[in-house]
Amino acid sequence: MSIRILYVEDDKNFAATVLEFLELMGLICDYADNGLQGVTLAKKNQYDVIVTDITMPKLDGRQMCQELRLQGIDTPILMLSALHELDDKLAGFDCGADDYLTKPFELKELVARIKTLSKRRSGNAQKLVIKDLALELNLGEHLAFREGVQLKLTPSGWKILEVIARAYPNCVDRQMLEHVIWGDDIPDSEALKVHIHRLRQRVDKPFSEPLLHIVNGGAVLKRANL
Structure with missing residues (x-):
């Protein structure tokens, strides 16, 4: 069964590289370049995993994650960020994220994490x-x-x-x-x-x-x- 993901990232050049690889690996991808658009798509469509950057316009990744959990959306969320300190990771988990991967990362590892997350629903939507x-x-x-x-x-x-x-x-x-x-x-x-x-x-x-x-x-x- 195909895995459908929502990828939210404001760096369009970086996003294009990631999306190309994910689709090459057989994943079905929707894309948003800001957190507000990400919330809209996540509420409208059913995804297996949401992958999001943190630093973005309109709504950042943490705010987007909080809003989705407030709306009861239990899709697993993977945060990607250059913010690599432990406090940054903990802040992401506190907002309702299920996994956290620091930039730069190997694209094969990203796919592996997405596949793992796609097998379950998040327990963070309360x-x-x-x-x-x-x-x-x-x-x-x-x-x-x-x-x-x-x-x-x-x-x-x-x-x-x-x-x-x-x-x-x-x-x-x-x-x-x-x-x-x-x-x-x-x-x-x-x-x-x-x-x-x-x-x-x-x-x-x-x-x-x-x-x-x-x-x-x-x-x-x-x-x-x-």
């Missing part, structure tokens, strides 16, 4: 925050908050809310929701409706505006007027 809905999910402790108020969710309710929040602002279809709860052992057709109804009671009932909406048998998070 929060998923949807600011315009005032909704926050603590992924590590399975806690959800709306407008700072904790939502009392069942285990199934948490699973549904997490997958819908990760897909925001897109709709999650019925088949995906059923698979998230029951895997391949799906019960009768009314079971999902019952679970979503209960979740809507927890997410929307205490508040003036509903956020959880049913669309073509699936579900989506959005404000009622959007």
Whole structure:
């Protein structure tokens, strides 16, 4: 299976050399030349690994990493940097990076590290925050908050809310929701409706505006007027 990566680097000449080698080795690469564009692409697309420089315009690599982890994106992140002191590396890990490689480096080592990271997801994404809905999910402790108020969710309710929040602002279809709860052992057709109804009671009932909406048998998070 092909490995798809996002490479974020403001030095376009250096990036061209790296990208050429990665693609020669069979990797599928998207490229961004600043951290802000990197965040946009990482939220829009599904990557196996994100490789980023640190010193960049708009958002540097650490700020980009923090933003992605805040959004609940658990793609492994490899930082590349000429900053080689131990404190620099620790700062990168504190921001949510999974690996750190100092420049200059051997391109073969970069590929080896990417392949290793691509086999897992990062454990550094602890929060998923949807600011315009005032909704926050603590992924590590399975806690959800709306407008700072904790939502009392069942285990199934948490699973549904997490997958819908990760897909925001897109709709999650019925088949995906059923698979998230029951895997391949799906019960009768009314079971999902019952679970979503209960979740809507927890997410929307205490508040003036509903956020959880049913669309073509699936579900989506959005404000009622959007």
